Amino acid sequence: MNRLIKENYIPLKSSDMGENHKLVLILSAGQGLIRIAVFGVKGKKSGAQRALIQPFSLCRGDLYYDPVKKLWRLKEGECLESRDSFHTHLNKYYAALFWSDLIIQTYAGGGSQDFFNMSENLFRNLSNAEGAMVPGIFLRSLWDYLALEGIQPETNRCSRCGRPAPPTKAVCYSGEGMVVCSRCRIDSLPLLTASARIFLEAVMEKKVLPEVDSDTLESLTAYIMTILRSIVRLKMDQESLKIIFQ
Numbered sequence: 627m628n629r630l631i632k633e634n635y636i637p638l639k640s641s642d643m644g645e646n647h648k649l650v651l652i653l654s655a656g657q658g659l660i661r662i663a664v665f666g667v668k669g670k671k672s673g674a675q676r677a678l679i680q681p682f683s684l685c686r687g688d689l690y691y692d693p694v695k696k697l698w699r700l701k702e703g704e705c706l707e708s709r710d711s712f713h714t715h716l717n718k719y720y721a722a723l724f725w726s727d728l729i730i731q732t733y734a735g736g737g738s739q740d741f742f743n744m745s746e747n748l749f750r751n752l753s754n755a756e757g758a759m760v761p762g763i764f765l766r767s768l769w770d771y772l773a774l775e776g777i778q779p780e781t782n783r784c785s786r787c788g789r790p791a792p793p794t795k796a797v798c799y800s801g802e803g804m805v806v807c808s809r810c811r812i813d814s815l816p817l818l819t820a821s822a823r824i825f826l827e828a829v830m831e832k833k834v835l836p837e838v839d840s841d842t843l844e845s846l847t848a849y850i851m852t853i854l855r856s857i858v859r860l861k862m863d864q865e866s867l868k869i870i871f872q
Contacts, residue, residue: 630690631656634706634742636749637679638726642668650679650700653729653745654689658737662689662698677705682712682722682749709753718752720869721764724862725749728771731858740774761843761871762825762835768850769829777857778830779803781823786810793827796820803853816852819845843871 635654643649646668651661667675678685678700687703712719725748735741748767755763772778781797783790785804791797797805798815806815821838822845828835838846847867854860 629693630688630701632686632688633657634684634686634746635662635689636684636742636745637681638729639681640664640679648679651730653734653742655739655742657689657698658742659729659734660698662700664700677708678703680705680708682726682753683707683709684746684750707750707753709749711753715757715760717757717760717870717872718755720862720866721752721760722749724764724860724866724870725767727861728854728858731860735771735774738774741771744770744774762838764870765825765843765846765850766829766835768854769826772850772853773830775857777853779805779853781805781818781826784810791823793823794820797823799849799852801852802856803849816848817845818849822846822849847871 633655635652638651638653640648640650643663646666648664648667649661650664651659653659664675664679667679677683678687683705684707685703685705688701690699690701691697692699712722725745729735729745744767748763751763752760769778779785781791782793783805784807785800786806787810789807789809791805791807796817796819798808798811799805799818800815819842821842825836825838825842825846851867
């Protein structure tokens with residue numbers, strides 16, 4: 627392991643370490659999810675340093691690993707993109723918190739560069755977006771995450787018999803998010819609406835996202851959260867999700 631590296635990172639959350647220092651959990655481009663010590667950041671003359679630990683911003687720093695204390699330290703750095711809008715828009719903030727929880731619970735997607743890039747793009751897009759665009763940006767990133775992990779279900783055919791699902795129809799899905807046709811269904815199952823399927827197809831084909839109404843948002847959220855909760859334990863509850871979609 628190189629003791630001194632320079633790379634981009636995204637601060638996620640911090641805790642006090644003594645009177646003047648912070649221990650900061652970051653997502654880094656090369657090391658994945660790590661904690662770094664930032665000394666003197668709570669002092670009166672530490673304004674520039676505070677920007678280096680602002681949650682969800684993009685920073686670049688010299689990270690030094692102390693093998694004796696088994697601790698990463700931030701020696702110096704710069705804030706490349708400060709994202710203040712998270713502090714003024716509640717739905718943006720909760721969307722960022724949700725993604726931060728996903729980062730932590732999945733150990734940064736296994737530490738891949740693709741996951742870092744996806745997270746960086748999401749935080750940037752959320753920060754720059756109008757409030758009404760936040761739900762679509764958030765759901766698109768969750769759906770793309772499932773593709774990155776290789777667990778994105780097909781929504782255009784039955785997972786059991788392979789029967790095609792008409793594109794203009796709602797479909798049922800199992801507890802793992804797998805589409806089940808009427809012939810294979812045994813018990814009552816939740817529905818993914820036709821408009822929700824159109825949204826997901828637009829994400830996969832990288833098209834402009836269609837506008838979605840409240841019913842479509844509810845269907846998309848229930849479907850994607852069903853899949854996520856089958857693979858990872860997330861702390862955000864339904865009330866938190868409502869704030870993102872308000």
